[in-house]
Every structure is written in structure tokens, then in C-alpha cells.
Amino acid sequence: MITFKIKRYNPEKQAEPYFEEFQLGETDDLTLLDCLNQIKWTLDGSLTYRMSCRSAICGSCAVKANGHAILACQKQASQLVKDNDTITLEPLGNMKPIKDLAVDFKPFWDKVDKVNPYLQSSKKPPEKETKQSPEQFKLIDDASTCIMCGACYSDCNVLEVDDNFLGPAALAKAQRFVQDSRDGETLARVKELSKPGGIWDCTHCGECVERCPKPAEPFDRIKEIMTVALEQGVTNNNGARHALSFTKSVKSSGSLNENIIPVESVGFFNVKGLFDLLPVGLRMLFKGKNPPILHKSIDDVEDVKRIYMELSE
Numbered sequence: 333m334i335t336f337k338i339k340r341y342n343p344e345k346q347a348e349p350y351f352e353e354f355q356l357g358e359t360d361d362l363t364l365l366d367c368l369n370q371i372k373w374t375l376d377g378s379l380t381y382r383m384s385c386r387s388a389i390c391g392s393c394a395v396k397a398n399g400h401a402i403l404a405c406q407k408q409a410s411q412l413v414k415d416n417d418t419i420t421l422e423p424l425g426n427m428k429p430i431k432d433l434a435v436d437f438k439p440f441w442d443k444v445d446k447v448n449p450y451l452q453s454s455k456k457p458p459e460k461e462t463k464q465s466p467e468q469f470k471l472i473d474d475a476s477t478c479i480m481c482g483a484c485y486s487d488c489n490v491l492e493v494d495d496n497f498l499g500p501a502a503l504a505k506a507q508r509f510v511q512d513s514r515d516g517e518t519l520a521r522v523k524e525l526s527k528p529g530g531i532w533d534c535t536h537c538g539e540c541v542e543r544c545p546k547p548a549e550p551f552d553r554i555k556e557i558m559t560v561a562l563e564q565g566v567t568n569n570n571g572a573r574h575a576l577s578f579t580k581s582v583k584s585s586g587s588l589n590e591n592i593i594p595v596e597s598v599g600f601f602n603v604k605g606l607f608d609l610l611p612v613g614l615r616m617l618f619k620g621k622n623p624p625i626l627h628k629s630i631d632d633v634e635d636v637k638r639i640y641m642e643l644s645e
């Protein structure tokens with residue numbers, strides 16, 4: 333017997349959401365989506381959630397199970413059972429619930445739209461198809477597997493505090509066009525994606541990779557856009573400067589020079605940015621947490637330099 337503790341919400345009847353419990357026996361070999369269907373068909377026809385393909389293809393059935401986003405049709409219910417034979421189900425995060433487990437995907441789609449998710453080529457359209465080599469296709473293959481389920485968007489830590497962030501799914505979609513050999517707008521795309529709310533606002537937590545049910549793995553795609561942006565010389569922003577300063581510091585001393593990196597990240601001539609750093613610097617000083625003025629190299633710094641040399645070769 334499994335207990336399904338489901339967050340219910342129907343603004344037409346009650347302003348606040350609440351949890352309701354349903355019990356099912358005979359759940360062996362059933363997916364979580366099969367169980368939701370059983371509940372809807374036999375216990376409460378008003379239970380609302382999305383589904384379509386039941387094969388991890390359409391991306392409709394993503395929900396939060398025990399606090400993390402999953403595809404309900406891709407997981408066996410038995411794999412999700414926690415203490416007291418219970419599974420807790422909630423709507424996806426970072427989007428407004430509409431009813432029970434169904435959320436409003438508008439902000440998700442608006443952000444996908446923002447990255448111009450279509451080919452932009454200045455070339456005359458070819459008479460037949462534009463060819464792509466297997467190697468060129470491999471660069472966009474993983475991002476192409478995204479099924480727009482929103483699991484990554486739901487669990488992204490940055491989106492919890494910053495609505496302006498494009499989010500993992502839109503950025504994975506962006507990579508699919510940034511690195512598409514048939515696209516002619518790479519530089520314009522990476523310039524746009526380097527602005528606030530774009531690639532450099534990702535905190536590298538990796539949660540989206542954990543949640544993604546496909547090989548799209550957004551954080552890996554974000555890193556690929558960052559690499560293209562740096563290669564294209566789009567470095568006049570805090571994120572790119574931070575990455576370059578970080579790399580330079582490790583290369584020269586084997587560790588992070590915490591005095592220099594913040595200054596190089598905001599830019600030596602960015603007077604306002606440097607002033608903005610002052611309160612943090614002073615607080616660290618008063619709490620005795622400021623790094624030593626003279627930055628020392630680690631003992632094995634020559635090994636680090638060798639790794640950099642081999643990588644650059």
C-alpha cells in the first residue's frame with residue numbers, strides 16, 4: 333500500500349493549497365503516472381495534472397516528487413517511496429500553480445522565445461538541404477534531445493531568487509543554435525546571452541543536470557556557450573572577466589587570489605563597481621576574514637602550470 337500525499341489547489345474553491353492523502357494497493361510495476369491515473373479514475377476525478385505520451389517523450393507530466401522534479405511516466409512508484417510508504421507530490425517549482433499539479437508555463441516559454449530558438453542565416457536559402465557533418469551535428473545533438481518538460485526550470489536555484497534569469501532550458505536551447513554550423517548569428521547570440529540574466533548568472537550548482545531526464549543536461553550546454561563567448565571575444569562583462577581572472581590566478585599560483593579576482597571581475601576602471609565592493613571588503617576586514625595581502629603560490633604550482641600547458645597544447 334502506498335500513500336500519495338498530493339498538494340491540492342483550486343483557487344475557485346479555496347485560496348490556500350493543502351495536502352490530501354490517497355492510498356493505492358497493487359502498485360507493483362506501475363509508474364507514478366499510472367498511479368495518478370488510478371487515483372483520478374477510481375478515487376477523485378477532480379485531481380488535475382498534465383500527461384500525454386506516457387513514454388518520456390512529450391514532456392507534459394513533470395511534477396515534484398519528494399521535493400525534486402521528475403517525469404511521472406518515467407519513474408516506477410516503488411522507486412520513489414519514502415518513510416511510511418509515502419510519496420509526496422507537488423507542482424513544479426518556479427512557476428505558478430493553476431490547479432493541483434498543473435502549473436503556468438508562460439514564463440518558461442517566454443524565456444525560450446527570448447533566445448530566438450530558430451536558425452538565422454544570412455546566406456541565400458539552398459536549393460536543397462544545408463549539409464552538416466556528423467562532427468558538426470554532435471555539437472548540438474545533446475541539446476536537441478530536450479523535451480521542454482520544465483524539470484530543470486523547476487529546480488534551478490537562481491530562478492528561485494531571480495525571475496530575470498533565462499534559466500537552464502532556454503539556455504540549453506540557445507546552445508543548440510549558438511553551435512549550429514548552419515547558423516550565421518553566433519556572435520550576436522553570445523553577446524545577448526552574456527547580458528544580465530544570461531549565461532554568467534548561472535551559479536554552476538548542477539541541479540539542472542541532476543533533474544534532466546534526457547541527455548540535454550543544461551549546465552553542460554551553458555558551459556559550452558560560455559566557451560564560445562570567450563572564444564568570440566565577448567569578455568566585457570563581469571562573468572567573463574571573473575572566469576578569466578579565476579583561470580589566470582590558478583595558472584599563476586595554483587590557488588585563488590581573493591584580493592585580485594573581485595577587482596578584475598568588476599573591471600579596474602569600473603569605479604562604481606569597485607565602490608560597490610567596498611562594503612563587503614570592509615565587513616570582511618572587521619570580521620578578520622580578509623585574505624592575506626600577499627598571495628602565496630601552492631607548493632606544487634609547477635604541476636598546475638604543466639597541466640595548463642598540456643591542456644593548451
Ligand code: SF4
Binds near residue numbers: 490533540
Ligand atoms: S547549474 Fe545553473 S542553470 Fe543549472 S540549476 Fe544550477 S544555477 Fe540553474
Ligand code: SF4
Binds near residue numbers: 484
Ligand atoms: S533541459 Fe532537460 S529538464 Fe530541462 S526542459 Fe529540457 S529535457 Fe526537461
Ligand code: FES
Binds near residue numbers: 382
Ligand atoms: S506523459 Fe509524456 S513525458 Fe510523461
